[in-house]
Amino acid sequence: MSLDAVLPDREPGRRPLLLLIGAMAFLAALALLGGLALGASAGGLARQLGDSATIQIVEADAELAATEAERALALLTGDPAVVAARAVPRAETAQLLAPWLGGAADDPALPLPPAIEIRLAPGGDAKAVARRLAVVAPAARVDVHADWLAPVARFADALVAAAAVIVALTALATAAVVALGVRAGLDAWRPTIDVAHLLGAEDKALALLFQRRYLKAGLVAGLAGSAGAGLVAASLAAAIGVGALEGAARQWWPWAVLVGVPVAAGALAGLAARVSVRAALRAQP
Amino acid sequence: MSSIVRFESVGLRYGAGAEVLRDIDLALDRGSLHLLQGPSGAGKTSLLRLLYFAQRPTRGRLHMFGEDVTDVGRDGLPALRRRIGVVFQDFRLIPHLSLFDNVALPLRLAGVSEGDVRAPVEELLSWVDLAGRRDDLPATLSGGEQQCVAIARAVIGRPDLLVADEPTGNVDAAVAARVLHLFLELNKLGTAVLIATHDHNLPLALPAAKRLRLERGMLVDPVTAPAAPTRPFRSLRKS
Ligand SMILES: Nc1ncnc2c1ncn2[C@@H]1O[C@H](COP(=O)(O)OP(=O)(O)O)[C@@H](O)[C@H]1O
Ligand SMILES: [Mg+2]
Numbered sequence: 456m457s458l459d460a461v462l463p464d465r466e467p468g469r470r471p472l473l474l475l476i477g478a479m480a481f482l483a484a485l486a487l488l489g490g491l492a493l494g495a496s497a498g499g500l501a502r503q504l505g506d507s508a509t510i511q512i513v514e515a516d517a518e519l520a521a522t523e524a525e526r527a528l529a530l531l532t533g534d535p536a537v538v539a540a541r542a543v544p545r546a547e548t549a550q551l552l553a554p555w556l557g558g559a560a561d562d563p564a565l566p567l568p569p570a571i572e573i574r575l576a577p578g579g580d581a582k583a584v585a586r587r588l589a590v591v592a593p594a595a596r597v598d599v600h601a602d603w604l605a606p607v608a609r610f611a612d613a614l615v616a617a618a619a620v621i622v623a624l625t626a627l628a629t630a631a632v633v634a635l636g637v638r639a640g641l642d643a644w645r646p647t648i649d650v651a652h653l654l655g656a657e658d659k660a661l662a663l664l665f666q667r668r669y670l671k672a673g674l675v676a677g678l679a680g681s682a683g684a685g686l687v688a689a690s691l692a693a694a695i696g697v698g699a700l701e702g703a704a705r706q707w708w709p710w711a712v713l714v715g716v717p718v719a720a721g722a723l724a725g726l727a728a729r730v731s732v733r734a735a736l737r738a739q740p
Numbered sequence: 741m742s743s744i745v746r747f748e749s750v751g752l753r754y755g756a757g758a759e760v761l762r763d764i765d766l767a768l769d770r771g772s773l774h775l776l777q778g779p780s781g782a783g784k785t786s787l788l789r790l791l792y793f794a795q796r797p798t799r800g801r802l803h804m805f806g807e808d809v810t811d812v813g814r815d816g817l818p819a820l821r822r823r824i825g826v827v828f829q830d831f832r833l834i835p836h837l838s839l840f841d842n843v844a845l846p847l848r849l850a851g852v853s854e855g856d857v858r859a860p861v862e863e864l865l866s867w868v869d870l871a872g873r874r875d876d877l878p879a880t881l882s883g884g885e886q887q888c889v890a891i892a893r894a895v896i897g898r899p900d901l902l903v904a905d906e907p908t909g910n911v912d913a914a915v916a917a918r919v920l921h922l923f924l925e926l927n928k929l930g931t932a933v934l935i936a937t938h939d940h941n942l943p944l945a946l947p948a949a950k951r952l953r954l955e956r957g958m959l960v961d962p963v964t965a966p967a968a969p970t971r972p973f974r975s976l977r978k979s
Contacts, residue, residue, distance in 0.1 A: 458849070460837065460841060461834065461837065461841075461845065463836065646832075647834055650832045650834060651845070651849060652817075652818075652821075653792055653793075653794060653821060653826060653832075654821065654822075654826075654845055654846045654849055654893075655818045655819075655821040655822040655846060655849050655850055655897070656818065656849045657815075657818045657849075658814065658815070660849070736814075737814070
């Protein structure tokens with residue numbers, strides 16, 4: 456029994472405290488899941504598109520355009536900065552434009568600029584490629600995909616940073632709530648704690664008692680909050696598509712978040728309780 | 741050195757107030773029996789509080805068990821307190837614990853294993869005639885019975901020093917006699933006992949006890965001090 460029976464585990468405010476820790480864990484888990492998912496998809500997008508570029512021959516004279524396109528393809532195929540080059544068939548371009556032009560896109564008379572798709576070698580310099588191209592095909596316009604991807608990537612980075620701030624704030628709020636709970640607990644049991652001290656109770660035993668109780672509270676509330684966040688995140692992924700949900704479930708990190716958040720909530724609550732008890736007791740005469 | 745407690749010019753003040761204890765020089769020997777007398781407000785409780793570290797001297801030195809404990813840190817207190825049994829004036833039993841758990845508390849706080857707790861607790865509950873009520877809560881007991889539980893709890897850790905604050909103040913004459921008998925028995929077993937009282941008749945019940953007298957915060961000679969008004973009945977005042 457020792458101190459556990461001396462200070463029954465039923466001080467006022469325990470329920471609201473569990474609710475608050477649970478809410479913090481919910482927010483933290485959701486922010487982590489969202490942030491990591493965003494980071495992963497932005498990273499995937501950057502990997503897919505970051506090293507590719509499209510070259511268009513913008514020349515009104517169709518014959519000249521075709522000649523320049525041929526010369527450009529020949530140069531690009533041999534260029535050391537380019538891994539792969541492929542002429543985009545006219546039908547493919549027409550299909551891309553169909554949403555804007557409707558049936559007109561299929562009109563063989565429609566002037567469509569010839570296009571070439573390339574993948575740059577790692578570290579390949581798109582500007583140098585463009586300079587070499589300008590010599591053989593002055594009408595070539597190089598569109599590096601990473602250029603228009605950059606704002607998207609910056610936006611994704613900002614969202615990931617916001618998620619990190621949310622996680623930090625929930626951790627801070629959890630520690631503060633635990634400190635308040637410990638104060639309330641120490642106050643509620645003040646007469647009993649005073650007697651226990653006079654009978655030889657040690658501060659460290661008291662600190663350990665509160666640490667254990669809040670560790671448990673953090674784990675339980677954290678599990679509930681984390682489970683809730685998992686359900687919300689799963690239904691969001693399912694709204695995107697069954698594939699997105701299945702894809703996420705195959706990753707390791709969503710599971711790490713769902714398990715890690717309750718563990719972290721328990722550890723944080725236990726530590727905050729220990730520190731608060733020690734501080735409160737040290738302040739006593 | 742055979743003193744278990746030694747005060748050297750000890751003074752105590754609460755906050756910024758005047759000193760409630762002044763120039764206390766006092767030595768209690770191992771196994772001794774003392775009565776600390778004095779009118780209400782003289783500082784008896786304050787002096788006892790110094791002995792169980794509820795209060796620290798604001799002046800002078802306090803030695804216990806051969807050590808200077810005047811400035812002992814918070815972490816050093818539990819070990820010292822376990823050598824001192826205290827019977828508080830208001831008992832301070834823990835209301836939500838059974839008699840058994842109340843008496844067992846000092847042992848459990850000291851980390852005694854559960855197997856070694858049962859026998860001494862039951863023995864002490866028998867000693868104070870409460871063996872049959874081990875599972876009852878303190879509130880179901882009379883004042884005198886609560887006093888006995890408080891004494892059992894104070895002595896369970898086999899303290900070197902037992903201090904009791906007005907142990908006969910709240911109980912009837914028969915219980916008072918019984919309580920004093922318990923203290924005498926303990927003292928015969930080697931525990932130093934210090935009893936604070938404003939009851940003028942107590943010295944008659946404990947003729948073997950050495951008398952100390954506090955007046956307005958100072959120790960005075962109990963013999964030359966103005967004679968206490970003799971009263972046929974024990975005072976009902978609480979202090
Ligand atoms: N916690 C306290 N704060 C301030 N003054 C106190 C406190 N406790 C006792 N006193 C004062 O100290 C003096 C001695 O009190 P006390 O030690 O209780 O005397 P006694 O036990 O002999 O009646 C009294 O004047 C009392 O008012
Ligand atoms: Mg008193």
